[in-house]
Amino acid sequence: KAGVTQTPRYLIKTRGQQVTLSCSPISGHRSVSWYQQTPGQGLQFLFEYFSETQRNKGNFPGRFSGRQFSNSRSEMNVSTLELGDSALYLCASSLRSGASYNEQFFGPGTRLTVL
Amino acid sequence: AQSVTQLDSQVPVFEEAPVELRCNYSSSVSVYLFWYVQYPNQGLQLLLKYLSGSTLVKGINGFEAEFNKSQTSFHLRKPSVHISDTAEYFCAVSEESNSGYALNFGKGTSLLVTP
Numbered sequence: 001k002a003g004v005t006q007t008p009r010y011l012i013k014t015r016g017q018q019v020t021l022s023c024s025p026i027s028g029h030r031s032v033s034w035y036q037q038t039p040g041q042g043l044q045f046l047f048e049y050f051s052e053t054q055r056n057k058g059n060f061p062g063r064f065s066g067r068q069f070s071n072s073r074s075e076m077n078v079s080t081l082e083l084g085d086s087a088l089y090l091c092a093s094s095l096r097s098g099a100s101y102n103e104q105f106f107g108p109g110t111r112l113t114v115l
Numbered sequence: 116a117q118s119v120t121q122l123d124s125q126v127p128v129f130e131e132a133p134v135e136l137r138c139n140y141s142s143s144v145s146v147y148l149f150w151y152v153q154y155p156n157q158g159l160q161l162l163l164k165y166l167s168g169s170t171l172v173k174g175i176n177g178f179e180a181e182f183n184k185s186q187t188s189f190h191l192r193k194p195s196v197h198i199s200d201t202a203e204y205f206c207a208v209s210e211e212s213n214s215g216y217a218l219n220f221g222k223g224t225s226l227l228v229t230p
């Protein structure tokens with residue numbers, strides 16, 4: 001069974017631009033979560049989607065948004081990029097939502113650099 | 116609100132020596148606890164998890180962890196480490212929630228195994 005895939009793996013943008021990252025969950029998984037990883041703040045939860053609905057959201061500004069499609073694939077978008085948005089963005093999928101003990105399977109991440 | 120503290124940012128250890136990576140959490144409700152490992156340029160991989168039951172949890176690659184409710188700790192141990200165990204280790208906590216699913220991570224502990 002294929003794992004979680006994220007595209008692209010690396011991305012370079014300039015301040016003020018917007019970016020879209022993509023995540024394909026493990027086949028059969030319906031929950032997709034996004035995390036931001038930076039050296040200073042560590043791993044921080046962005047949001048979770050289940051059945052095309054945002055179920056939970058972390059403490060990030062409205063510039064960060066996401067969506068999930070009917071095939072469970074998910075995208076996250078960051079508008080008006082800032083230097084501080086440079087990070088590794090990790091996507092994770094799990095079978096179900098609403099049950100905190102479901103194991104999350106992580107993708108390799110997308111490394112975003114904002115210049 | 117839940118939080119996780121990993122007491123050591125870096126742990127150097129010689130090959131074949133035992134190691135303990137410390138993790139403390141704070142939460143006012145029952146929690147689920149996890150340890151993840153991240154190898155360079157990769158996503159996170161689940162090592163082990165505590166949901167309920169026995170307080171000693173065994174995971175992959177010879178790791179184990181003990182849940183101590185009175186001390187609110189979930190320390191990770193391995194009796195004999197290998198060079199290949201060099202990686203970043205993250206402790207995470209999740210609370211039961213009907214509004215979604217989010218893992219709250221510690222800052223991570225960098226384990227460096229040398230010959």
